[in-house]
Amino acid sequence: MRRSLLFIPSNSPAMLQNADIFAADAIIFDLEDAVAITEKDAARILLDQYLNKFSLNQTEVIIRINSIDSEFGFDDLNKIVSDQIDTIMLPKASKEDLYILNEYLTKIELNKLLNKKIQVIPIIELASSIINLKEIASAPRVNGLLLGAEDLSTDLEVVRTEQGIEIQYARSVVVMYAKAFKIDAIDTPYINTKDEVGLVKDAQFASSLGMNAKACIHPNQIEVVNTVFSPSLKDVDHAKKVMMAYEQAQKEGKGAFSVDGKMVDKPIIERAKLLIKKAEKWGV
Amino acid sequence: MKIAAAGSLESNDCYITVKESNDLQIEINSIVFDQFGNQIRKVIHDTLEELQITKIYVQCNDKGALDYTIKARLLTAIARMRGIHA
Numbered sequence: 001m002r003r004s005l006l007f008i009p010s011n012s013p014a015m016l017q018n019a020d021i022f023a024a025d026a027i028i029f030d031l032e033d034a035v036a037i038t039e040k041d042a043a044r045i046l047l048d049q050y051l052n053k054f055s056l057n058q059t060e061v062i063i064r065i066n067s068i069d070s071e072f073g074f075d076d077l078n079k080i081v082s083d084q085i086d087t088i089m090l091p092k093a094s095k096e097d098l099y100i101l102n103e104y105l106t107k108i109e110l111n112k113l114l115n116k117k118i119q120v121i122p123i124i125e126l127a128s129s130i131i132n133l134k135e136i137a138s139a140p141r142v143n144g145l146l147l148g149a150e151d152l153s154t155d156l157e158v159v160r161t162e163q164g165i166e167i168q169y170a171r172s173v174v175v176m177y178a179k180a181f182k183i184d185a186i187d188t189p190y191i192n193t194k195d196e197v198g199l200v201k202d203a204q205f206a207s208s209l210g211m212n213a214k215a216c217i218h219p220n221q222i223e224v225v226n227t228v229f230s231p232s233l234k235d236v237d238h239a240k241k242v243m244m245a246y247e248q249a250q251k252e253g254k255g256a257f258s259v260d261g262k263m264v265d266k267p268i269i270e271r272a273k274l275l276i277k278k279a280e281k282w283g284v
Numbered sequence: 285m286k287i288a289a290a291g292s293l294e295s296n297d298c299y300i301t302v303k304e305s306n307d308l309q310i311e312i313n314s315i316v317f318d319q320f321g322n323q324i325r326k327v328i329h330d331t332l333e334e335l336q337i338t339k340i341y342v343q344c345n346d347k348g349a350l351d352y353t354i355k356a357r358l359l360t361a362i363a364r365m366r367g368i369h370a
Contacts, residue, residue: 012297017296042291048356
């Protein structure tokens, strides 16, 4: 379960050493777009040294590697996969790449005697990834799908707009497959880092479609994203009321019952359970 | 003569230049030299020792880098000098 995932460029010491002060649920250390082609080696070594020195405690450590069909992807994996990381984020994901990545990670885990199994978040940023979502979402190690709207828009030859109509289908279909396979649906970042009102609106819309997390490209986006993707106090109170009424109904052997005049059935009980679980995790 | 560099002159970073030499020479320019000059030298020494390098010229232009950054930039510069794809 995640709400906010913050991208940090891996070749910037100033940004790296502040990673642990942000309230993001996950930090995505970026070896791909945020690092110039001539600095890939330097970023890899800097990140490796940083991860050996600092611990992010409960914050998930995700590494966005370069695409594995580039000349850098496997070097990234060889250098950076260790017990210090939790998840690999794979750009321009295809089912074939995920198969190769799974095999390669298994070899590294055995060779380095890792104590954990590295998870994978594919980035859905190609039209071909959208039409192969079933295979991508069900691939080994995959525990979330990140929609990458900027590259997807390029692939679709459409212009990104504030309203996001051009990505609405992609958002919905990513949510459907993520939910079907019980993994995180992670929304694309909002790219205007100075527009908090726009961010709130965009995050709320994504949440209303079923996204349960959002990537952030600036630390000032984390608070808004965490708030939008956390259950509200009102929702938590209602969920607790539902669960109390459910327990009472069970004691009395009742199949159906109501809360605040509304009928409660199994999906509402399941939703209440999940909401309470989230609230406990995030201290709401 | 082989020469290579890594890093930047941004705050919290350092720019390290290495070149082949007949002896060990370490030159440090730092905005915090009075407080941390000895520590920077130690990180460079320890890293060279790890790599079993006894003869090299290292110039470190430091802008307040922590130990891990100095080590990373030195490792990168040496790998580049050796033509190793890190």
